[in-house]
Amino acid sequence: MYKNEKGITLIEVLISVAILSFIGIVIWNVFIQGLTFSEQAMRKNQMQQEANIIVTSLVRSHQAAVEVYEINDFECKIMIDTNSQSNVIEHPQLCLSTNYSDGLSVNPNIHDITITINVADKNNPNNKVSIDTILTRLKSGEE
């Protein structure tokens, strides 16, 4: 039925496998890169929302504070400590910190606090978000 039965030589097969695998590797790399990028972008989005939550809860506790309180950060957690209770903000995958690494004592009736919130991925510290914000409230009369 087939008149030409020469087939292809080993060299030809090897060359075609080489070309195919080269193209395959390129496509595979693009695919993997796409996955990494989308993972990073998702994390970044999550970090922005986390930063927003932290800013909101700091502002809220600043405005509600009745006495001097402390903002501490320790091992990727941010803590808002009053005499009676400690409010810990943490996240399993994210490292949270402020620009006051030694802790900060705040008297809400006197101080307005300019603070930077840093949120970074624990697995990839280069992927991070920082937000500068201010904690203020109406000061109650005499200082």
Add this chain to the structure above:
Amino acid sequence: MKLVKNQEGFTLIEILLSIAILSIIFISLMNIFPQMIQFNSINETKTQAINTSRQILNDWQNKSEIIDYLSAPSTSELPSELIEQDSHYSAEINIDKYIAIITIAKESDLATSIANAHQIHVQILDNKGTLFGESFGYIVVEE
């Protein structure tokens, strides 16, 4: 059995060329996908702009020269950073690539004689005029 008469096929060059053309088309289509990164960066700018506008608001609410001026606008001199307009004063400051526009109402919103409250509005725009964040407040001037 001779259904297909032309069995010349393609040369390697033709295949490679077609792959090259296809990959150019795909690369140009790929630009659609990293949009998430773009959206993330807009989100980050917005979050920061909102916080920056709050910082500027607080800053301007406590500027003594403006409070002094608002308490007696007819007799004292206009602070150099303010521009007088019909119903308000305005000021513009540059922060990196962004512009903050501050408008302060001439008229007080309070109807008492104990204190005046002038509305202050802070907007953060980019150089194309897109609004990224804004914040409102009052400058309280005691008589």
